[in-house]
Amino acid sequence: MKKLFKILGVLAGGLLLLAIGFFAFVSITWNKTFEAPxxxxxxxxxxxxxxxxxxxxxxxxxxxxxxxxxxxxxxxxxxxxxxxxxxxxxxxxxxxxxxxxxxxxxxxxxxxxxxxxxxxxxxxxxxxxxxxxxxxxxxxxxxxxxxxxxxxxxxxxxxxxxxxxxxxxxxxxxxxxxxxxxxxxxxxxxxKKALQQEVSVVYGEYLANSVTNCVGCHSPRDLNSGEFTGPKFSGGLAFEEPLGTFTTPNLTPDPETGLLATWNEETFVKRLKGGLIHEGTPMPWSSFAMMDEVDIRAIYMYLNSLDPVKNKIEQTVALRVENPK
Ligand code: HEC
Ligand code: HEC
Structure with a gap:
């Protein structure tokens, strides 16, 4: 029995030292600076x-x-x-x-x-x-x-x-x-030097990936590091917000699980122009409502040109119920 306690004591001591070491490592090294052009x-x-x-x-x-x-x-x-x-x-x-x-x-x-x-x-x-x-x-x-x-x-x-x-x-x-x-x-x-603002796949791809950041939220990612962990635009990224859980829909044209399968171009334009519906969502609806129709149509055309990815999102908006008595 005594021997067992001794071993446990040594183990706990080792773990404690490791924890202190890790803590010290983090405190000393987190504040790095980087070079970039x-x-x-x-x-x-x-x-x-x-x-x-x-x-x-x-x-x-x-x-x-x-x-x-x-x-x-x-x-x-x-x-x-x-x-x-x-x-x-x-x-x-x-x-x-x-x-x-x-x-x-x-x-x-x-x-x-x-x-x-x-x-x-x-x-x-x-x-x-x-x-x-x-x-x-x-x-x-x-x-x-x-x-x-x-x-x-x-x-x-x-x-x-x-x-x-x-x-x-x-x-x-x-x-x-x-x-x-x-x-x-x-x-x-x-x-690129410049791109023509027009309804084209090229311009839509540019907006969705390099300006509006649809890709950043409508793709599976590790929220701590930002790494992409699955097919882009297939949705499923969940945001825990004070008012509830908001999960991004699949924006690829998959006929069964993609949102665009059930939305035509006019529905898409109207929804983006319509602005915020669900208070507390992280999607920047108010800014996107200020987008020109040309831009929205270009994004729609681009999303429809993507490879369909099967990824069923059950529920995009789950508001937290206060005092569920
Ligand atoms: C999703 C939210 C978000 C959007 C969109 C956004 N920013 Fe920021 N921005 C931040 C946050 C948060 C910080 C502070 C980051 C930090 O201190 O680590 C920041 C910091 C900055 C900084 C200061 C960085 C520094 O040197 O300390 C600049 C400049 C900046 N943003 C410019 C822009 C411009 C220009 C745009 C649009 C083209 C933009 N941001 C869009 C959230 C955003
Ligand atoms: C900061 C994260 C974020 C960005 C950026 C973003 N979205 Fe979203 N989006 C969400 C979330 C979360 C939801 C689910 C909650 C909701 O409907 O607001 C959503 C929902 C949607 C819906 C479904 C709305 C409905 O009524 O069912 C569409 C369509 C959509 N996004 C398209 C886009 C497009 C197109 C872009 C780029 C122009 C984009 N999103 C950029 C987070 C984002």
Missing amino acids: YPEVSISTDSTVLARGQYLVYGPAHCATCHIDPNDFEAMSRGEKVPVAGGGEIIIPPGVFKARNLTPDVETGIGALTNEEVARVMRYGVGHDGRVIFPFMPFENMTEADLNAIISFLRSQPPVSNKIEPTQYDFLGKVVLALGMIKPIEPSSAP
């Missing part, structure tokens, strides 16, 4: 370019959904161009991620950042301070024209002073960073 940016004051930038920021690229004060959300849903002065928070197990102030205010906004620093966040997921940014903004393959238009528009806005506290990582977030699970993004090829 600074993309070239060319700023314009041309009104067509600024209008394109504003359209992308509030509409398809939905920077506004995250980078505004949540109190302004209703006004934005009515189509108002409220300032992208930051304030939105993404609360997930790795931490509380605070979307920055994107107005040109020098003290609290992007006024002290260079255009190239802003572009590097979008292309490589590396912050101005060298931190790797969790993959909320996968704009690595955005065209040069669109990237320039967005930064030109951001620079043209009136500065708004609004101090945003730094992102706070929980222990899990620090573990993920210490183990190097989040890496700077690598553009898959040299970005």
Whole structure:
């Protein structure tokens, strides 16, 4: 008996040492900085370019959904161009991620950042301070024209002073960073110069993958690291939100389990233009409602061109029932 206790004691001591060692490793190594190239940016004051930038920021690229004060959300849903002065928070197990102030205010906004620093966040997921940014903004393959238009528009806005506290990582977030699970993004090829806005598969593919990020939510992924774990656009990613569980439908044209099998193009356009129905869903409906019909039709055409994937999603919206007595 005594011997057994001795062995258990040694084991427990070993585990404790391991835990302390791991804790020390994480505390020392999570706060890494990364190198990535600074993309070239060319700023314009041309009104067509600024209008394109504003359209992308509030509409398809939905920077506004995250980078505004949540109190302004209703006004934005009515189509108002409220300032992208930051304030939105993404609360997930790795931490509380605070979307920055994107107005040109020098003290609290992007006024002290260079255009190239802003572009590097979008292309490589590396912050101005060298931190790797969790993959909320996968704009690595955005065209040069669109990237320039967005930064030109951001620079043209009136500065708004609004101090945003730094992102706070929980222990899990620090573990993920210490183990190097989040890496700077690598553009898959040299970005295109520009693309024609038209109803075509090419333009739809561009929007769905490199601007609107339909792919990021409507695909199976590991939510801690962002890795894709199954066929793209086949849905099934579940978001635990304060108001309930929201699961993405399968957007591939599978005749039995794909959403598009039962939705024609007009239904699709009407639904996207219709905006938010279920309070609390993570899908940026309000921004997408500001999308031009051309863009929505291009996305529809692209989704219909995908290989069908069988993946039955039983329920997309499951609201939490309060006091189920
Ligand atoms: C899904 C939400 C979301 C969307 C969409 C989004 N952002 Fe962000 N953004 C964030 C969050 C969260 C942070 C803070 C990240 C951090 O501190 O790790 C951030 C940080 C940034 C930063 C600062 C990075 C740094 O150096 O500290 C810039 C610049 C930025 N976003 C630009 C944009 C632009 C431009 C768009 C649209 C083209 C956009 N974001 C769309 C959530 C979003
Ligand atoms: C941030 C995550 C996110 C992004 C980005 C996103 N979706 Fe969704 N989407 C969801 C979730 C979650 C649901 C299920 C809850 C709901 O209906 O709002 C959903 C539901 C849908 C539905 C079904 C709506 C219904 O009434 O049944 C369609 C259609 C859809 N998304 C299309 C798209 C398209 C097209 C894009 C890109 C332009 C896109 N989504 C981008 C998360 C996202």
